[in-house]
Amino acid sequence: MSERITTPFGFGSTALEVVEGVDLSGRRAVVTGGASGIGVETVRALAAAGAEVTIAARDVEAGQKVAAEVSASTGNKAVLVAPLELTSQESVKAFAAAWDGPLHLLINNAGVMASPLTRTPEGWELQFATNHFGHFTLTLGLFDALRAEGARVVNVSSSGHLSSPVVFEDIHFERREYDRWQAYGQSKTANVLFGVEAGRRWASEGITMNALMPGGILTALQRHISQEELQARIKLRGGDNPLRLKTPEQGAATTLVLAVSPLVEGRSGLYFEDCNEALPNTEGMTNGVAAYAVDPEAAAQLWKASEETLKVQA
Template sequence: MITTGFGFETTALEVAQVADLAGRRAVVTGGASGIGVETVRALAVAGAEVTIAARDVDAGQRVASSLIKATGNKYISVAKLDLSSQASVKTFARNWDGPLHLLINNAGVMATPLTRTPEGWELQFATNHFGHFTLTLGLFNSLRAEGARVVNVSSSAHLMGEVVFDDLHYERREYDRWQAYGQSKTANILFGVEAGKRWASEGITMNALMPGSIATNLQRHLTQEELQERIRLSGAATKRRMKTPEQGAATTLVVATSPLLQGRSGLYFEDCNEAHPNTGGVLSGVAPYAQDPEAASQLWKVSTETLSL
């Protein structure tokens, strides 16, 4: 098990203090809000050139301007990216030029009402997995150029649902928005398991993480009552405290920068350290099905076939 010396209270900036990312280029999806902002801030403080990939370019520009002033790093830019749109994702990847050392697959949607993309895909799976899958494969040559790390922001919600391959998009079963969110977060972890096998010789690694329970606009599809109920239920199961966005981004920074992860893929981290296997009855640790090599291989096959990649 990888232990880093950091923990629950650690902030992203504390991790950045011991990281040197000078000359490194990073993309952060969803970098214009929530823990994405703090991830961009910390990467910039560590010296990286950072691109904020965001649906709302104006919001991204405001964040970039603020962070340039705050960090003194003038190499923070913004590019349009809507992960629910395959056309947008492919345009972003096609327009990327040069090497890419860090891809932080941070953006996502959570607990949405049943919504389908124009292709008929369930929105959470289409955004949280398909969007990042297409993006990562589209950037493969840039990631391969100098070796890179891909960081997938997953969630303890992966414990709520494994990937149901015979009905990914709720065409035959009743829609459950938390189960749907859970399977998309399981997919984030499985992606790294298979990528590690396929891309080890390319020098690309991919790992996943749980940032923590953080109040951000990820919860925009929940009423205040629903949000409080989720927090209450999670606390009852885990004694979990809420994190600030600065603390929530810390595990992302650890997975992106720690030398302890050199050459490692398919792992899952929480509170800045590698997570133990889930033992049941608690909303922490990693589920065995989320690191199952057969499920990971099947997910890759289904994804490439569905997306024609």
């Protein structure tokens, strides 16, 4: 087992602090969901470090506003926008097909949380379809661009993964009662497992993939949750030590660590929180990574199930 990775950064670090002194000139990045929440600050930090950044957004107009604002604040004019609707496999494949040239950083940041039971036209549960299937198809569709010069893929997961492993027998809640937090949890577990199997399959291609917990941040991600429930969950999650919330700038910091830090060069299948590699979760605690989220057998099973469902492969 490799030694745990620790960095000079922590809970209070911001994305801009992480990229200070980093030169990403000549590097190209894609950030899904880059038009809101921590996605905006991820885009800003990458642009500040000199990367060409494409905001992949469902709302192109919102993306254009963010691009203009980030360009103005960083002086980097290479902040672009392209349409991407993760729940639509057609949209995801179109985005990948339109991409030209190498891609050095793919930040799978977009997501939906705790939504009411909703199914895509294919009958897939919305959270799994968005948070995992959409990003799985996108990443595999961009495989050749990622392979061109070696690349890093970063999946924004969550401590919500502790709510559920991937329930392969009934991913889409067709035979069990729908629980929106379990649905969210298994989709976030999938984000971690994706990197475990990608690391095994793609090590020789120079592509790495890791996942992270950004922290508790109040953004549009919570739009399906009432204020009462949100406050109750914050209190529950914190126990005797109330959960400390982060700003979006702090929430994006761990993403940037995985995107640019030399300490994670060549490593895949890791899960970071507060800018450092997480320790194993212990029962009753709300931090750390669950054993089932880094289980190689579950990772291989998820990949196979995803390929079979989506009929895509790299």
